[in-house]
Amino acid sequence: MPRRRELNYRAQLSPFERGRIVGMRECGASFREIAVTIRRSVSTVVAAWRAWTEEGRTQRVVGSGARRRTTPREDRLLRILAIRNRLRSTRSVGDAWFAAVGRPIRLRTVYHRLNAMGLNI
Known part of the structure; x- marks a missing residue:
């Protein structure tokens, strides 16, 4: 059996990592190669790439949540x-x-x- 790849479990992708994903993908690297290089899951890499190609953004979207009750x-x-x-x-x-x-x-x-x-x- 192949050895399980250790992934980097940080909460969010940093802007630098998002830029790396876009740059590596534009250079022709596969999603799996990018995921191994930056130590993230393939689905995370695909989501970052889709955000870039479909919406043209590299920043993360502000999450939804409960609105503040106080001004x-x-x-x-x-x-x-x-x-x-x-x-x-x-x-x-x-x-x-x-x-x-x-x-x-x-x-x-x-x-x-x-x-x-x-x-x-």
């Missing part, structure tokens, strides 16, 4: 509420935000927003 202005308010009293809990920050904005906010959202801002509560 940048509301995020700044969260930051201010958390900084005013550093000993305040996540729940009390969320309650203060509800009192100011009038919309409920999940505790997980408060935690993630403040953590992204570098504030550990």
Whole structure:
């Protein structure tokens, strides 16, 4: 049996790798040769090539996902509420935000927003 090829399991292709795929394919390399060279799966190479030939893009498409529930202005308010009293809990920050904005906010959202801002509560 042939030895299993080790693939490089990074989350996304880098722009350099996408450019390499396009360049190698234009030079006449097969999808399998490209996959072995850059240590990615053949399906990944084919998808990158199709994105280039059909859509003319080498950047990745912005993924879909849940839309943000807070605006940048509301995020700044969260930051201010958390900084005013550093000993305040996540729940009390969320309650203060509800009192100011009038919309409920999940505790997980408060935690993630403040953590992204570098504030550990």
